[in-house]
């Protein structure tokens with residue numbers, strides 16, 4: 289149960305199995321962890337959400353929720369666009385599970401090349417029949433394979449995982465051709481220099497037609513990467529070329545893949561996702577139950593990074609690793625200074641309206657930062673408090689709550705949050721008095737309906 293005592297703590301709701309080592313980064317004096325299937329979760333209160341692959345619905349996001357952190361890379365299980373409209377930043381953990389995925393991709397290359405899955409299943413049957421010793425050397429001819437050394441690997445998406453796979457594949461003697469139309473400078477710097485064994489192309493068709501193996505490491509973005517590998521790409525591939533998909537199932541048009549196999553292609557499809565039954569039953573298809581990031585190390589890395597990111601945001605207002613909000617950082621403030629975080633529409637005049645409310649209320653701004661990304665602007669503003677003898681009425685408002693309400697009521701402001709006194713440490717904040725923005729239990733997104 290969320291008790292009165294707990295109202296002073298930040299409440300972090302978790303979906304999926306989140307590494308306890310990651311959750312341990314939340315000091316229990318400042319944070320209460322509420323697993324989604326617990327009794328406490330029924331009260332529907334959360335200041336932040338931590339999740340993995342749970343498909344987040346809007347009703348999972350309580351009105352006072354101020355942050356959603358995906359312990360992992362892909363955020364397509366969360367309606368990021370809608371969260372942006374609601375003024376809620378969505379975070380992920382870049383690179384935290386990349387090594388785990390890379391290792392499984394290397395395994396996938398070998399599963400695609402050698403008769404490991406069928407051979408192991410066959411041996412189980414032979415052992416059950418008591419004929420393993422007798423049959424093994426005769427039957428191995430059924431499961432012959434080929435080597436990956438000297439073959440060409442096409443890597444689609446050269447981010448954290450794509451770069452790690454590239455490096456490992458080159459070390460195993462493969463040639464790599466990479467494709468990434470949205471490559472960041474940071475990601476480009478992680479790639480090996482162009483040499484005989486590595487090149488980048490801007491032509492997806494070239495990858496498909498020349499590679500012996502194609503591996504997918506691009507994000508799933510509806511209307512952008514949906515069926516990135518469709519009829520045309522599959523038709524361009526060599527009949528014995530193998531496709532590896534450890535990114536997202538929806539990147540591949542499974543009808544087109546089924547058609548490729550009907551027309552006699554032999555190259556295997558190894559994926560980390562569920563498939564339509566007809567495809568799943570094919571002998572050249574290997575489907576793994578989304579194990580890419582399921583190692584103790586990756587789970588700990590991702591949960592720890594997500595926990596640190598959420599703590600920083602809740603306690604200081606600073607933003608890193610957000611997929612929809614701008615990276616923002618304002619120097620630390622002493623307890624005596626109050627900090628106000630405002631999310632608003634990114635349009636001309638907005639900042640002026642916010643500033644004029646401060647100005648007309650005689651509020652002195654000590655430091656501030658304004659950053660924007662797409663339709664969203666984010667402000668972190670430190671304001672001078674009245675002297676010890678005075679109180680907030682100095683600012684022409686009856687209470688901090690009234691000041692917050694006035695700021696939130698400005699058309700175009702999506703959400704506001706006050707970090708006050710030692711609340712910057714997320715502790716002993718006056719949530720129960722509805723003063724601290726994080727705990728306010730009334731609609732603080734007045735321009736938006738919330739279910």
Ligand SMILES: NC(=O)C1=CN([C@@H]2O[C@H](COP(=O)(O)OP(=O)(O)OC[C@H]3O[C@@H](n4cnc5c(N)ncnc54)[C@H](O)[C@@H]3O)[C@@H](O)[C@H]2O)C=CC1
Pocket residue numbers: 360361362363382383385386389444445446447448449450467468469470471472475505506507508512513516534535536560578579580581582
């Ligand atoms: N199977 C599993 O358990 C896991 C799956 N993933 C999936 O792998 C994806 C990649 O993960 P990371 O490498 O960590 O992400 P990342 O963000 O570091 O890299 C993604 C790369 O894809 C590129 N990209 C974007 N659009 C593209 C397009 N149309 N064609 C080719 N490249 C494109 C981006 O520019 C970026 O360089 C994630 O989005 C996620 O869906 C990630 C981790 C675990």
Ligand SMILES: O=C(O)C(=O)COP(=O)(O)O
Pocket residue numbers: 340341342359360361362363385578580581582
């Ligand atoms: O990080 C990702 O994008 C993943 O797909 C990993 O998912 P998981 O955390 O294992 O549910």
